[in-house]
Structures are given as C-alpha cells and as structure tokens.
Amino acid sequence: MKIDNAHYTSPSQRRVLSNIASIAAEGHSCEQALGLVLEELHRLVPWAAMSLSVYDPITRRHRSIASSGYSDETISYLDNIYMSIDPAYRWIVRSNKPYFNWETTEFDYSKSVSARNWWLPGGYSGGSTSYLTSRSNRYIGNLHTSTDSRKHPSTDALQFIDDIAPVLATFVDIWQEPRALLRNLRPDECAAFIDRDGNIQAVPGFSCCAKSEIHELACGIVKKYGNARGIDVLGQRMPLACWHPCDETIHQVQFKMCTRGWLVVHGTTDLPFSLTVRQAEVCSLSALGLTSSQISAVLRLSARTVDRHIENILEKIAASNRAALARLAATTGVMRLSDYLSHG
Incomplete structure (x- = not known):
C-alpha cells in the first residue's frame, strides 16, 4: 500500500x-x-x-x-x-x-x-x-x-x-471473495454469482456472459440444493462440477461456495476419463441413483445397451461398482448439469 x-x-x-x-x-x-x-x-x-x-x-x-x-x-x-x-x-x-x-x-x-x-x-x-x-x-x-x-x-x-x-x-x-475468485478465471471461462435464493447478482466490475441456459440451470440447482449441508453427492446435493453440452462443445460448470452464495464458473473442456457423450449421459444418471431400466427410459435405450455402457464406464474410470462410480462422479465433473436439477 x-x-x-x-x-x-x-x-x-x-x-x-x-x-x-x-x-x-x-x-x-x-x-x-x-x-x-x-x-x-x-x-x-x-x-x-x-x-x-x-x-x-x-x-x-x-x-x-x-x-x-x-x-x-x-x-x-x-x-x-x-x-x-x-x-x-x-x-x-x-x-x-x-x-x-x-x-x-x-x-x-x-x-x-x-x-x-x-x-x-x-x-x-x-x-x-x-x-x-x-x-x-x-x-x-x-x-x-x-x-x-x-x-x-x-x-x-x-x-x-x-x-x-x-x-x-x-x-x-462482501464482493471481495467472489471478485478474488473471478480474478483467477482463464480467458475462456465465464462466471456468474448466484445468491442462496437462486438469483443471479451482478458482481461490480464483471459482466455475465450470454450462456443463459447454463445460468438458468445453475440458478435452479442453487435454489433447490444450495443450502444443504455435507460435502458429496450423498450428503450435500451441490456438485463441485458438472458438464453441459453447449453449441457443439462441452462446458465444465463449477460451483464455488462463497460467504453469500455460489460463484458458478464455466468454460469449454473435454469430458473426464475420455468418456463419449453417450457414456457421460449414462454415467451421470447412474451416479445419481437411477437404475438401468430408468436410465433406458430417460435416454430411450435398451436396458442391455445401458448395462454395456456402464461396464465400459467402470473400466474407463477404474471403479469397481456403481457406488464407487457415484462417489467418483461427485468430485470429477461427470454429472450432467440438467440431470442434477431433474434427478438429483
């Protein structure tokens, strides 16, 4: 100074x-x-x-x-x-x-x-x-x-x-905390601050990008789960990160807890563990607790196809069973953003 x-x-x-x-x-x-x-x-x-x-x-x-x-x-x-x-x-x-x-x-x-x-x-x-x-x-x-x-x-x-x-x-x-996080954004990343009621608040000096679908889904998740306690998908219903398809690319959407709400940061990325989009869809729903028959109904696949995808997913992510898959998915960004709001 x-x-x-x-x-x-x-x-x-x-x-x-x-x-x-x-x-x-x-x-x-x-x-x-x-x-x-x-x-x-x-x-x-x-x-x-x-x-x-x-x-x-x-x-x-x-x-x-x-x-x-x-x-x-x-x-x-x-x-x-x-x-x-x-x-x-x-x-x-x-x-x-x-x-x-x-x-x-x-x-x-x-x-x-x-x-x-x-x-x-x-x-x-x-x-x-x-x-x-x-x-x-x-x-x-x-x-x-x-x-x-x-x-x-x-x-x-x-x-x-x-x-x-x-x-x-x-x-x-109160903006010092989210502003400090915003200063560490990569050039290709955007962010929005969402209060605990699920409303986007303008952070002075930073503008929100035009990815309104991501923001709307993130607002819904914060409003629904943002005050829950715990740390993982089985305790707190707030993810560390999710993925979302956007304009033929994949965005990673991160949720960073702040004193007064959540800073939601998103930017282009590859799917974790070299999963295909279909595998990531199956993995997301499985990690959220859906059975093979429920997943097949959501994705309009046969139960046998779902089971085959899950076998390949478990091998790729080195998980021994679906419970291990769920624990890993909670911290590695494998859950799809819209699935978290609909099935979390």
Missing part, C-alpha cells in the same frame, strides 16, 4: 496512517485486520460508542459487523430506521457529503429525532456518521460514533476516516 501522509499535519494522524498501511500489508484475516484498523481509528476519534454498519447489496439491508458501547436496540436503530429518518444523514446523502458531526450540520442536531430519542438519553453529547465508499466509489456502509463532547470527532478526524475508507472497504465488502 503506497501512502502519502505529507498533508497530515498531526503526528498522531501520520502514525495512525502508517499503522493502517502496515496492517493492510501484514496478511491478517479480514476480521482481524478490521479490528486492528478500528483500534487505530479510536486513537483519533475518542468515541464512547461506535458501530460499523455494512450494506449488503444482495439483501439490500445494513448489518453492524463491529460495535462497542451501543445497546442492541441502538444498533438495530442504526441498521434500519436511522437512515430513513435522521435529518443529518439524509442531508449528507442528498448533498453528497462524506460525513457529518454535530457541529457541521445546517441545523441544531441536538434537537433532531435521533439526538432526542437516542443519543441524549444515552448520555452522549456529540458524534458522527461517515458514509463509506470503496476505491471505485461504491457505497459500502456507515461508521457511526457517539462521543462525550460536541467537539468530537473533529472534522480533521472525519476527513481522515473518509480518506482511508477504501482500505476499510477491502475488509468489509
């Missing part, structure tokens, strides 16, 4: 900035790094209470992920009603300002609904809200503080928080 602290005149600000740069480079988990950064900010803002409320673009709700001093009722207020009724917050959003404290509003904030009902009864006489954005200027959430003096936090401290907001964003942005 390259920093320029020349415009920070306070030695404490320069030291806090250097410490935050060090924290960002030390390889902590996001949760650990966030806690350390908030400790540094507390040196500049002597808050009696604080809450870092992060916006979830999937649920379109706010949630406090770090707080101290506030009651559960106060945190709930800040995460919900506050942003709709607090006049100072509405003022900074309307006027595109990054923060306010009790001294910078265009009115007497001590007479506001928040101050009268929450801050003054709580023993606070000052405070602030910082409207946090990422490096790409995406809204991330709010940092709320309450203090024992109208003088705190100072505008210098609030400007400092605004300056380092992109650093905070890297630790709290």
Whole structure:
C-alpha cells in the first residue's frame, strides 16, 4: 500500500496512517485486520460508542459487523430506521457529503429525532456518521460514533476516516471473495454469482456472459440444493462440477461456495476419463441413483445397451461398482448439469 501522509499535519494522524498501511500489508484475516484498523481509528476519534454498519447489496439491508458501547436496540436503530429518518444523514446523502458531526450540520442536531430519542438519553453529547465508499466509489456502509463532547470527532478526524475508507472497504465488502475468485478465471471461462435464493447478482466490475441456459440451470440447482449441508453427492446435493453440452462443445460448470452464495464458473473442456457423450449421459444418471431400466427410459435405450455402457464406464474410470462410480462422479465433473436439477 503506497501512502502519502505529507498533508497530515498531526503526528498522531501520520502514525495512525502508517499503522493502517502496515496492517493492510501484514496478511491478517479480514476480521482481524478490521479490528486492528478500528483500534487505530479510536486513537483519533475518542468515541464512547461506535458501530460499523455494512450494506449488503444482495439483501439490500445494513448489518453492524463491529460495535462497542451501543445497546442492541441502538444498533438495530442504526441498521434500519436511522437512515430513513435522521435529518443529518439524509442531508449528507442528498448533498453528497462524506460525513457529518454535530457541529457541521445546517441545523441544531441536538434537537433532531435521533439526538432526542437516542443519543441524549444515552448520555452522549456529540458524534458522527461517515458514509463509506470503496476505491471505485461504491457505497459500502456507515461508521457511526457517539462521543462525550460536541467537539468530537473533529472534522480533521472525519476527513481522515473518509480518506482511508477504501482500505476499510477491502475488509468489509462482501464482493471481495467472489471478485478474488473471478480474478483467477482463464480467458475462456465465464462466471456468474448466484445468491442462496437462486438469483443471479451482478458482481461490480464483471459482466455475465450470454450462456443463459447454463445460468438458468445453475440458478435452479442453487435454489433447490444450495443450502444443504455435507460435502458429496450423498450428503450435500451441490456438485463441485458438472458438464453441459453447449453449441457443439462441452462446458465444465463449477460451483464455488462463497460467504453469500455460489460463484458458478464455466468454460469449454473435454469430458473426464475420455468418456463419449453417450457414456457421460449414462454415467451421470447412474451416479445419481437411477437404475438401468430408468436410465433406458430417460435416454430411450435398451436396458442391455445401458448395462454395456456402464461396464465400459467402470473400466474407463477404474471403479469397481456403481457406488464407487457415484462417489467418483461427485468430485470429477461427470454429472450432467440438467440431470442434477431433474434427478438429483
């Protein structure tokens, strides 16, 4: 992290900035790094209470992920009603300002609904809200503080928080995880992020490709099985990978679990174990538990032909029986995407 602290005149600000740069480079988990950064900010803002409320673009709700001093009722207020009724917050959003404290509003904030009902009864006489954005200027959430003096936090401290907001964003942005996975895509691969309700969500900075059939099937699988527990086809009903025929090619479709859903990655590939398309179809249905007679009905083949295919498949994949085939298929991408939705 390259920093320029020349415009920070306070030695404490320069030291806090250097410490935050060090924290960002030390390889902590996001949760650990966030806690350390908030400790540094507390040196500049002597808050009696604080809450870092992060916006979830999937649920379109706010949630406090770090707080101290506030009651559960106060945190709930800040995460919900506050942003709709607090006049100072509405003022900074309307006027595109990054923060306010009790001294910078265009009115007497001590007479506001928040101050009268929450801050003054709580023993606070000052405070602030910082409207946090990422490096790409995406809204991330709010940092709320309450203090024992109208003088705190100072505008210098609030400007400092605004300056380092992109650093905070890297630790709290729910898109960081799928974006990190997306950065590792091969040139021929595409991806879509699907939330746990089975809806595609746009990942900032990445566009979804036009393979709508793959996305629709993947959405159906996530919606049907995405919250199941376990790790394999016999426990969790989410595959690690499937295959799907697409425009005379075969696509491998991978399901990568993220904190808020699933990243579905797909790209052209060859079928595993040098299987033919027909063998892969039989293998997929067999691995999902269908009998030879059921497979023959689905694929319109004779049961004898199905059995012959299964014998060849077991030899190719070096499996001793159908149970071994099912275990192997769950982790090697042999299951067909549409079969998983229809027969999983």
